[in-house]
Amino acid sequence: MATAAASLRYFPSSFRNRSPGAAAASGGLVRLSPRRARSAAGVAAPSREAESAASLGDLTRVDFPILDQEFDGSKLVYFDNGATSQKPSCVMKTLDEYYRSYNSNVHRGIHVLSAKATDAYESARTKVANFVNAANSREIVFTRNATEAINLVAYSWGLSNLKQGDEMVLTVAEHHSAIVPWQFVSQKTGATLKYVGLTKEEVPDIEQLKGLLSNKTKIVVVHHVSNVLGSMLPIEDIVTWSNRVGAKVLVDACQSVPHMPVDVQRLGADFLVASSHKMCGPTGVGFLHGKFDLLSSMDPFLGGGEMIADVFQDKSTYAEPPSRCIVL
Numbered sequence: 001m002a003t004a005a006a007s008l009r010y011f012p013s014s015f016r017n018r019s020p021g022a023a024a025a026s027g028g029l030v031r032l033s034p035r036r037a038r039s040a041a042g043v044a045a046p047s048r049e050a051e052s053a054a055s056l057g058d059l060t061r062v063d064f065p066i067l068d069q070e071f072d073g074s075k076l077v078y079f080d081n082g083a084t085s086q087k088p089s090c091v092m093k094t095l096d097e098y099y100r101s102y103n104s105n106v107h108r109g110i111h112v113l114s115a116k117a118t119d120a121y122e123s124a125r126t127k128v129a130n131f132v133n134a135a136n137s138r139e140i141v142f143t144r145n146a147t148e149a150i151n152l153v154a155y156s157w158g159l160s161n162l163k164q165g166d167e168m169v170l171t172v173a174e175h176h177s178a179i180v181p182w183q184f185v186s187q188k189t190g191a192t193l194k195y196v197g198l199t200k201e202e203v204p205d206i207e208q209l210k211g212l213l214s215n216k217t218k219i220v221v222v223h224h225v226s227n228v229l230g231s232m233l234p235i236e237d238i239v240t241w242s243n244r245v246g247a248k249v250l251v252d253a254c255q256s257v258p259h260m261p262v263d264v265q266r267l268g269a270d271f272l273v274a275s276s277h278k279m280c281g282p283t284g285v286g287f288l289h290g291k292f293d294l295l296s297s298m299d300p301f302l303g304g305g306e307m308i309a310d311v312f313q314d315k316s317t318y319a320e321p322p323s324r325c326i327v328l
């Protein structure tokens, strides 16, 4: 899993430190000039004259070897980044270097390769923490993808904290990865799923969401940016309203983290998930951001691996977060 180190290579600090204020001014979406985008990608910028003739697509294409092929006599154009993005050369190079020179057991070896892999793994965690402005890198739990991160919360937090009579609020526009785990929780605990519908403008009905919240609500599961509608939800408001009734909030940020500044402290949600494969990083890596005290209070999701403190024949004790939360 030290391969996670590769996942943010394409996003140097000039991208990571994007100001939320600038994003708000542009309606939440950051538009980079070709020159800034080029410099953010760590590639030498062309002259201003050459640049004016080149599109962002032309400037970026060179970084993505998969685009260097033709179909039916035309250059390959790939627009399915919301589903999964292509990988730039620097990410593939980093993965290749890892397997060629220091592949080994992260956190569980005492030799030099393991130390190097562990450093790379923890440095990837710090990069992700900085990227979303987490208060502490120990609030970042690496998972296999966003789906696993949501399942982690559903199994670890949901099964222990929900019971018959409790309610979970979701919108009908959630990705099925954010619906099915809560159906499992509902079937196992008797808690009820409440869905927010769409307005006639076909965006989630925020007034309905507000009206559904009550002291029965235990968790609100919402996307940040919708993969089907493209709309963006006012997460800070949803967190304020939900916290007022004592409900936790899980934000599915799969479509926002790759496209705009996401500041987990500012949003204030209890849990937030995203995925590397939608942001030019390797497939097989996602993350959960959770408030540290909440992560510490949760039962482990999977047993074995780095989640243990001590193992006895009849019981075990568990590590602190992030290790206790997942087995990779």
Ligand SMILES: Cc1ncc(COP(=O)(O)O)c(C=O)c1O
Residues within 6 Å of the ligand: 082, 083, 145, 146, 147, 148, 175, 177, 178, 223, 225, 226, 227, 252, 254, 255, 274, 275, 276, 286
């Ligand atoms: C909004 C949203 N949530 C969750 C997922 C699932 O992400 P992953 O493939 O990382 O499990 C997707 C993937 O398309 C998505 O768009």
